[in-house]
Amino acid sequence: QVQLVESGGGSVQAGGSLRLSCAASGYTYSSHCMGWFRQAAGKGRERVAVIYTRSGISYSDDSVKGRFTISQDNAKNTVYLQMNSLKPEDTAMYYCAVNYQRRDCQSGNIEYWGKGTLVTISS
Numbered sequence: 001q002v003q004l005v006e007s008g009g010g011s012v013q014a015g016g017s018l019r020l021s022c023a024a025s026g027y028t029y030s031s032h033c034m035g036w037f038r039q040a041a042g043k044g045r046e047r048v049a050v051i052y053t054r055s056g057i058s059y060s061d062d063s064v065k066g067r068f069t070i071s072q073d074n075a076k077n078t079v080y081l082q083m084n085s086l087k088p089e090d091t092a093m094y095y096c097a098v099n100y101q102r103r104d105c106q107s108g109n110i111e112y113w114g115k116g117t118l119v120t121i122s123s
Contacts, residue, residue: 001026002024002026002098002100003025004023004024004097004098004114005023005025006096006115006116006117007020007021007022008020009094009117009118009119011119011120012121012122013121013122013123014121016086016121017082018083018086019080019081019083020036020080020083020094020096020117021078021079021080022034022080022098022114023076023078024078024079024096024098024112029100030100031099032052032100032101032105033052033098033099033103033104033105034051034053034096034098035048035050035070035096035097035106036048036049036081036094037097038092038094038119039092039116040089040093043092045108046061047061048081049061049068049069049070050070050097050105051070051071051072052105059106067083067084067085068083068084069081069084079098083119087121088122089121091119091120092118092119093117093119094118094119095113095114095115095116096113096114097114098111
């Protein structure tokens with residue numbers, strides 16, 4: 001059974017930094033892509049950033065470009081999200097996502113989701 005274990009959420013002031021981690025386990029083969037999505041209170045889930053395992057190519061939402069960086073450690077089946085220059089509007093539950101067979105992570109067509117880690121940014 002696939003498990004995604006997220007860590008690194010918390011509360012910081014605006015301008016601060018956090019680093020999220022997500023370790024995937026329970027699947028025989030390497031993932032096709034992994035990523036981070038977020039959902040703020042009263043809003044729908046939105047993509048933050050995704051990375052494709054073999055190529056290392058990543059995509060980030062315009063709202064986080066230049067501030068957030070997604071990276072991966074393939075040996076550990078782990079994806080990271082370094083978040084800098086955090087803003088109050090970044091406050092949300094952040095979810096790790098992984099696809100093993102589906103080819104597209106960017107659209108949100110995700111096979112497995114983590115339980116989420118809460119990020120709260122105060123002004």
